Amino acid sequence: MAPKRTRDEDSDATKSKKPRTGFRVGPENLPDGAWKRKVTKIKKNLIQKAKIKKEYAKVKAQIEAEKEKHPVVNDPMLLLDAQEEEKHHHPEHTSEDNNTNDQPAPPSPQLHPSRQAMLDNPPTPASAPTAALDGSNPNLDDPTHPDRQPRRQQRKKLRPDYYSKELSAAQKAKEAAEKRQAEIERREKERQARIADRERFRKQMAKAKAPGFKDGKRKVGRESKLLLDRVQRIVGEGK
Structure with missing residues (x-):
């Protein structure tokens, strides 16, 4: 018996399939300018969001798989039993924990003497202005104290308002x-x-x-x- 002839439609369907070229956000014939840059930026943002969602789905699937392998136990008795088994199986970890607990804590950093004196004897609101007027402020003797710095360095530089000119022009046009x-x-x-x-x-x-x-x-x-x-x-x- 002769073999059955295949349909021509299948071959035509395979030939007519077009390769996937991705998605489009705006028209392709935009000239170089603000609109084209805006469309390109929107497309990049969409691609980035899609990648983030894909990675989030992967991480979520991994976490769910780990939860299935190691289910969370809320019973305290079961948790204590698990800890006892962990100690029996891994005694070296318990010895390391004990050694770390026996080590002394690192010393705390020492404060500057003037700062320590300020913390020990905080000035009252009534005595602060009088001390400044009398010149009895001990911080004035310290050349590194901010009060000894020139006023030009203490003044905060005003940040220029980059849109003041545009705002004033827009206000004038509106009026x-x-x-x-x-x-x-x-x-x-x-x-x-x-x-x-x-x-x-x-x-x-x-x-x-x-x-x-x-x-x-x-x-x-x-x-x-x-x-x-x-x-x-x-x-x-x-x-």
Whole structure:
């Protein structure tokens, strides 16, 4: 019997598989600049976080495996039995521990005589300023004491504010923008007021020019009053 022919789809599927090129954070055609550096930084941070998570998972798995091998015992009697067995199996460790316990402790470091005197006789708040005024401060005789150092060395150097110029420029730009916005709003209010005045004047003039019901004539007195008010307003605005 002839062997069964393999499918062509399998070979096509294996050929069509593309190699994995990793993940992308942003577009690949970004020019060199701030955006490309930002995308590269984000990608590096993601890779670092993934590595940390992977290492954490490994360490966690190791700790869990050690816990399974050596389970934690909460019973004090069982702990004492385990310690006794440890002593029987490893007596050299107990002898080393005893030798370390028998050794004397290292001597504590000696303090400076002036510092020891200050600790023994701490100055009271009332006597401290008087001692400074009288010149009876014993620390002034010590050339290494901070009080003997020149004032230029005692002053803390003010750290320069690197963003003060940018902050001041931003504040000035903000104030200028607020002034422009206030001016725009003021002009818009004046424009709306003028439009309302013109509309009111137009209606009043149309009403004054309309013929009367009795004689059919225009109301000249009302029309002249409106025109006089308009002239006075124009002259006042011109001044």
